[in-house]
Amino acid sequence: MEQLSATAYVILGLVRNEPRSGYEIKAVVDNSTRFFWAASYGQIYPELKRLAEAGLIAGSDVPTGGRKRTVYEITADGEEELRAWLRQAPQTFEMRDEGLLKLFFADALPRDEAVEILRSMKAQRLAINERLRAIEQMKGEIEDPFPMIVLRGGLEFSEWFADWCERMEAQLLDSALEKRSE
């Protein structure tokens, strides 16, 4: 079998906890992994088919009320595949942050407008922080500690980032002041 995509492992990992439908997987992703690994319907549904064909997950019809619904559960092969992947050292770690990109080029703007970039970035991070806090509240007691570790990491990260924006804003305003008093 060819290499599986990272999205495939997101699915394997999520259906390992409990059987889920494509729709549910998308909902869970949007409240958990999407902060460090997103996935859209356009990836999830085709991937579910591929994984089922490869025998790594198994789908069965489990309607909710009268509503048609296919839930997938992981197979023994799927679990082995997931564990094999988990054992390999992680490779990909990318960031695409338009705020940092704009800040990098901010010399093209007057100082007071450059500072605005930092303010936007801080607001974004605080919004994410609130979002994560809401998710943290929702979670009850569960045995698996890892999702909570990662969630708390996200909280700490967004706090660090917001704080950094604040400090850099202050630094910029300070240096503007210095220049004026020279």
Place this chain on the structure above:
Amino acid sequence: MEQLSATAYVILGLVRNEPRSGYEIKAVVDNSTRFFWAASYGQIYPELKRLAEAGLIAGSDVPTGGRKRTVYEITADGEEELRAWLRQAPQTFEMRDEGLLKLFFADALPRDEAVEILRSMKAQRLAINERLRAIEQMKGEIEDPFPMIVLRGGLEFSEWFADWCERMEAQLLDSALEKRSE
């Protein structure tokens, strides 16, 4: 004119400082923006043509020695376009971190193997930190303070991240100990 891609603004921002060839742009990206916004030859060269056609940059033949070479400089229109973009609040901020993804699913592994994920992640972040430090050393004195602000932000971030990995590793080992003593 249609919406420009983020890569287009990377190019506009870089050629604004000084005229550069596609090859040089790629090299600069790899030592600066690629930590928060990457770009490959497959994006850069076609984008240079588009931007030149749109009149936002202008290319001219400037051979190095006998070696053919086209350098691009920003036009007045290009600078206006760049500034207009910089003034809009940043939208995109994504992360794809395979380490966090694996950690999220680490319950599928025995604890001692789960801890390995954190060790790999820490090593990765320390490697990035060293890389950034090397870049910091290289930079001489320049008037534009923003690239250095962003670089220092990257240094602080990688340090925070490595430290977080260390703390989480300790926490995991502690909780494993607790379980044993119950």
Place this chain on the structure above:
DNA sequence: ACAGGCATGTAAATAGTTACATGATTCG
């Protein structure tokens, strides 16, 4: 009745990487 959520899916477009082709020049 109708809005909103549940549910599955696909088409088209955009984004981005990788690998390759080509060829000149410089340095050891």
Place this chain on the structure above:
DNA sequence: CGAATCATGTAACTATTTACATGCCTGT
């Protein structure tokens, strides 16, 4: 001379998003 680097480019592939289509069910 040979390796590395400068330099430009493209083709093929993979990834990913967006938007849409479809239709049922539930609650107000």
